[in-house]
Amino acid sequence: MRLPRIALVLVTLVVIVAAAPKGVAIAPAYAVNPDEVLSNPKLEARARKISEGLRCLVCQNESIDNSNADLAKDLRLLVRKRLEAGDTDQEVVDYLVSRYGEFVLLKPRFDWDNLALWATPVVVLLGGGILAFLVMRRRKARRSPDALSAAEEAAIERIIAERG
Template sequence: MKRAAEILAVALFLLVSPVLLAHPLIGQPFLDPFGGTALAVQPDEVLADPALESRARAISAGLRCLVCQNQSIDDSDAGLARDLRLLVRERLKAGDGDAAVLDYVVARYGEFVLLKPRLELSTLLLWGTPVVLVLCGGLFVFLAGRRKARSGGGSTLSAEEEQAVERALRERGL
C-alpha cells in the first residue's frame, strides 16, 4: 500500500510540475516593481536612444535563447543571450531595419532562433503533415466501415448451420 502511494505521488508530481512551472508567477518568480517579469538586459546594454532601445527590445522578445531554448534573449541571463542582445543593438546602431536585423540573426543561427517561426513551405509541411495523416486515417476508417456495411456486415449462417450450432450448445448445456 505504501509503494502504491509513492507511485501515485510521483505520478501526480510529474503531471502537475509542468503546469506549475508554466505558470507566470511560479515559473518566473522574480518580478520587477511594476508587475512584469524582470528582464536580463544589463544597464550597459541599454541604448541611449529610447526609440532604438524600444526596437531592440521588440526584436529581442522574438528571439529564442539558444541555451535556455524556452526563453527570449531578453529574459535569459545566459552569455550567448547577452551576445545576441548586443548583436541586435549593434545592427540597429549601424542603421539596419528590424527585418534586416532578424534576417541577419537567422542567417547566422538558423530558423530555430525565432520564437515564432516564419510561415514558409517548410513550416506548413511540418505542421500540416499530422493533420493530413489524421484526415487520411479518418477517411480510411470511414471507407472501411462503408465497405463492411455494403457487404452485409459479415457472413450469415444457413438454416442447417444454425440448427447445428443450437444442437452443439444444447449438448454442452449452454
C-alpha cells in the first residue's frame, strides 16, 4: 500500500524538476524590500543574520527575513535602525527580547527559564528507553527456562516409552 504512494511522490518530483526552466534554482524568497536595505553592505549582512534568527510574531514559524507581514517589516527596520545607531548584534537581540519576550527568537536560549523546553525531549527519550528495558526484562523472565528439570525429562521419557 505504501509503495504506490512513494512511487507517486517520486514521479511527481521528477515531473516538477523536469518542467522547471533551465537555470532556475530553488532558494528561499526573502521578503526584504529594496527600501529597507542598508547602503553599508557589512551592516546589511549583520541585519540579515540577525533577522534570520528572529521569529515573525504574526506568522510564528517564519523568520522576519522571510515574512511579508507588516510587523515583520517593522522589526526588520528596527533591527537596521539599532545597527545604524551602533548597537552590537547581541544588543539588538537583547533589545528585541526585552521588548517582545523570548518568543521572538526562533531558537530559544538555553537558560534556567526554559530548561523544561530543552530537557523534555531528553527526559522522554531516557524514560522510554528505561521503560523498554524493563518491559523486555519482564518478558524474558516470564518465558519458560531453556533447560528441562530432571522430573520433566523423566516424564517425557515415560510418554515416549508408552507410545513407542
